[in-house]
Amino acid sequence: MKKLTLIAAALLLILTTGCSLEPPEWAKPKTGGDIKEMKIGLSVSTLNNPFFVSLKDGVVAEAKKQGMETIVVDAQNDSAKQSNDVDDLIQKGVNVLLINPTDSAAISTVVQNANDLGIPVITLDRSSDKGDVKALVASDNVKGGKMAAEYIVKMLGKGAKVIELEGVPGASATRERGKGFHEVADTELNVIAKQAADFDRTKGLNVMENLLQGNPDVQAVFAHNDEMALGAIEAIQSSGKNIPVIGFDGNEDALNSIKAGKLTATVAQQPELIGQMAVQAAKDVLQGKTVDKSIPAPLKLVTKDQQ
Known part of the structure; x- marks a missing residue:
């Protein structure tokens, strides 16, 4: 009987470990250190929209300028896919997550998962309803x-x-x-x-x-x-x-x-400026600096007479 109990406990431990979202030791995010060794995970709601393509381009260009690697994933306007994508980015050991949510409520769970693992989250254009977001970079x-x-x-x-x-x-x-x-x-x-x-x-x-x-x-x-x-x-x-x-x-x-x-x-x-500002905020967070919770990007009304 005691032997069966030990076997059951071992199986439970294996199952619990296998279901964990925590990345393996080699993939866990670094804290501090050289910013050029840091890895950004960018999840975009859809790359089938020119606005978000420009936003992505702004992130990638600014990250490259700072010497940081960027991994980009496209949620294709599917909130379930986006949650899975962000989990994959976590498994790849990104140091910071930049998320442009498809759905502000649906993304909350993975934001909280990242919080539990100590991975800072910055949102772009849209916010997350729950979880600790270091900054929202968006137009008003x-x-x-x-x-x-x-x-x-x-x-x-x-x-x-x-x-x-x-x-x-x-x-x-x-x-x-x-x-x-x-x-x-x-x-x-x-x-x-x-x-x-x-x-x-x-x-x-x-x-x-x-x-x-x-x-x-x-x-x-x-x-x-x-x-x-x-x-x-x-x-x-x-x-x-x-x-x-x-x-x-x-x-x-x-x-x-x-x-x-x-x-x-x-x-x-x-949008490109939003991407650039998000990378700068990510850099500041990774270096232990305090950033504003809301970082606004300027807007302007464009008409034929005002182009």
Whole structure:
């Protein structure tokens, strides 16, 4: 009986060890030491969006400048995949995690896993709902949403009928851009419809087609990002209407569309700068320096006359 108990205990120990997320000793992150020996793990929500490609490029370029290695993984807008990707980065012994969450709630568990292992986490563009995040490097999304609403009021006057295309439900950028927009729109505009299109151009087109059928008197559209805005423009053009559309990000396609007189305006972020600032924050954290919990990157409203 005693022998069976010992065997059961040994099996339990093996199973417990095998299920642990803790990396092997050789892969555990170093603390202190030469910054050029440090390894950055970057998890991006999707590389199918020019904004996040620019963000990634900013991280990689700045890390290379600092002499640091970067391992990049693409979540493909799948929160479960992103959690697995970050676990893999932990297993590879990264010294710091830079995470651009697909979903701010879903990423919380792996952020807490990293916390337990002493791996500092910095988030980019979107936050994590739980866990210890050393810094969020992002544009002021609330301010950007307000800027979009104020521009529509200035352009069309109070009470204009507006459709809002929302981003991925659960993403902090969706909540914050919507919050800022409605701080103005709820009193100055008439938001006749709003629906999520997940920050995606094709979904933006499809959702806009449906919303146009039910709201033929719409006077303007605010999209939580440029990809959805560009999709909405396609739907509007196909309908034969001429409705101003305001996006958010300032990616290259959007800026070209503004020049061509299609997209009306965008609240422009600076994704490469966000990436660079995140690496600098990571460097400071790894060197034991204190960083601000929120590190804002500047925004500007871009129109055809203001490019």
